[in-house]
Amino acid sequence: MEYETVIGLETHVQLKTKSKMWCGCANEFGAPPNTNVCPVCLGMPGVLPVANEEGLRLTTLTGYLLNCSVPRFAKFDRKNYFYPDAPKNYQITQYDKPSTVSGYVDFEFNGGISRVRITRAHLEEDVGKNFHFDRNSGVDFNRAGVPLLEIVSEPDITSADMAYEYLNALKDILIYGGVSDCDMEKGMVRCDVNVSVRPVGQKELGAKIEIKNMNSFSGVRKALEYEIPRQIAVVSKGGKLSQETRRWDDVAGITETMRTKEQAHDYRYFPEPDLMPFEPTEAWLEDVSKRVVELPLARKQRFMSAYQLPASDAQTFVWDVPLGTYFEQAVTGAKNPKAVANWVINNLRAKLAETQTALADTKVKPSSIPELVALVDSGKISGKIAQDVFAEMFATGEAPAKIVEAKGLAQVSDTGAIEKLCDEAIAANSKTVEDYKSGKVAALNSLKGQVMKLSKGKANPALVGEILEKKLKS
């Protein structure tokens, strides 16, 4: 019998705010333990949470980026459970009225575009971090109260690889939108995986197994690569799986039972009485929507279709947004977008790196790039001369036509002038001329080089070849 896999992901992402969600402490990674703390995020007696408005904005912005709808009424709830890293022993989260619902993420997978639907993205708070020493344990509360977005997908994912690509696409979108830095090393993204298997054609879902607290995308893929065959093996031998929570042991490369359904927590959610419901106004939403950016995939597709760029060039402009923006300014009205892209990617970017210059500080005007391309394409200058012109553009910011004019770099296509130079070269290299005449065809190149040298590189190389051949054969 054939089996299919059903996967849904709950992804927790730290939001990129200056301060924590309910207090003024810095949202900052790497500070010494318990230095970014105050009575509020330590859950001292008598304190109250006050919502960080930027946290609310980034939540709504994420909703827009993930094509979600944004309800006009959202609220916060308390999720009750005891754990040493939880300062209040409840977590402030959004239970039945989240800030954003019903969206989707499109991403490239298996040579096509796949879509995973998003159930909801809701705001909650991070907890502290437990440390275990030889004889005792400690908790660092620097992370407690950092705004966290939980992005819940529909069970639309069908393989470990698809889960991996979805997570990467999600990460790109969030970094792109300025919502999160998604730095995995700093624990900014964490994942719970829900996975089940069923015979192909069966409508009911199999027993839902949750793998908790994954902190890398490759870990998610590895855990699924282990877990899916494990489940299929059990079911195909007539065994029965039951709902449970498992943990991934990265060293052993296996998943193991953490708690069964009977041991599941009753979180006793109820509305957080210390916070008012969140009811955004149209003006507020309008403000947030101004921060929506073009998504990576859409940008790539647009660069490919609007400018006929190859996928690799388009991808470069997706990863390097300012460079892409520069390209778009440069390419306006250009006849040869691919050549403009080549100059921007191969020359401008390289030169910026070489001189450690920021793109914003470059003297090269975007309009100069298509000018340069046009000079080459029209035969006004050679590709080699163009390199020198570009170096001058980069140094001075001067327009290419002016440089060519000022330095007399225009290609010489005047037949009379070139014939004169050819005669000089032939006269000065009688040995080479002999070689050519005795059948060494390569000797022509040497003569050509001599002519180019005499013209200081400005002679039209095609014309030089033509005239030399004519003269030597006559």
Added chain:
Amino acid sequence: MLNQLTISELTAKVARKEVSAREVMQSCLDQIGRIDGQIHAFLSYDAADALAQADALDKVVAGGAAANRPLLGAPIGIKDVLAVKGQPLNCASKILGKFVSPYDATVIQRLKAAGAIVFGRLNMDEFAMGSSTENSAFGVTRNPWDTSRIPGGSSGGSAAAVAADECLAALGTDTGGSIRQPAALCGCVGLKPTYGRVSRYGLVAFASSLDQIGPFTKDVRDAAMLLEVLSGVDHADSTSVPQPVPHYAAGLTGEIKGLKIGLPKEYMVGGLDPEVNQAVQNAVKQLQQLGAEVIEISLPHTDYAVATYYIVATAEASANLARFDGIRYGARVEGSDPISLYGNTRGAGFGAEVKRRIILGTYVLSSGYYDAYYLRAQKVRTLIRQDFLKAFEKVDVIVTPTSPTAAFKIGEKSDDPLQMYLSDIFTISCNLAGICGVSLPCGFTANPKLPIGLQVLGKPFGEETLLKVAHAYEQSTRWHKEKPIGKLTRR
């Protein structure tokens, strides 16, 4: 004696340099030394700190910079549930151990800025759960009028301290009547502001959607003065409301002609003590004589208030008290793993009533019971609020007894939680509805002589009218001038 003054009497004298803040503070400390052994209103007080605050204020006066300090030199006692920087914060519970607050509650900041001397930790029922102050982990407070009786609760220490002139005023908190009921039983004025009027930042939460901080004072004018200082929106409390703060004391004109006073027919219940009933009836007549119009009104969902309250309040409390776990602060009883550490710590740290309410609250929020209890209670709560809003379309204020009886004997109800809960029957609806209410003296029982309280309830943010009515009544009587002190010093 200076400790017997009201705030309005005192501040003028301090500003004119007739008395110093130090003298009045010392006078309160002397009174505490004389009588607190019999009453036990204070769990602790930091005399050196209080006198240092007084000296600092006297310097301000000497420097001629005492303007804009409406509470200049007034010693104000603080219920042990409010955070004062550098002072113990125990909520009358063992679980907080030797906890010292690292910050000031917003109300404490406001009192200090207004020139008050903030001092003392006043006794209470543990975590404000109770109606008699018998649930304190550190011993009961006794009623200054009869030390064999309870002072009411949960703010029993605050009420007793003000009634016994140990301070000029005190702060308490009111979740279901915890200011008004002890004020009634001790014979002082106790005001519960509209929910959102006063910031809760620094109030250790019992039931977040019901708790409000309010003043205990010797007369209505002082309550108005204190309320003005305490009120106003606070960026640290999202549930505080940006409603302008009126000059409450200026509204105390004594003029209540034509005001409409509602008498809820549902409040004339069986358990109402005849002497209390008589005193309230007399007060109503007095209000009529002052020109008010009395109208019978109906609050049809009154019967459900106590049950609703004990679901909503305990649910919120079960989460609010979860932070007392022995991990970050307070007392800890070690265990072999976190769960046993929690169990040992909370088992030893919390008293019986607190445990009862945590268990009740945990139960009503549990999966499968939520809809039947918590959700239903929230719906009934909305109906109770609507009862009041509808009534207030017809009347300006509502008048009721504060408590069905005068102060009862210590131990009389402590074995019967339900009887204890019913002593809040007239005060609880006000918190559920989120409106404001005040209790003020309206008479005494004959034998023994015990204070009786009149409750006046007002519209949301209707404190101005509420205080106007209370003040007009008060000034037409002598009840608030009576003192229990003679009884105490004779002992």
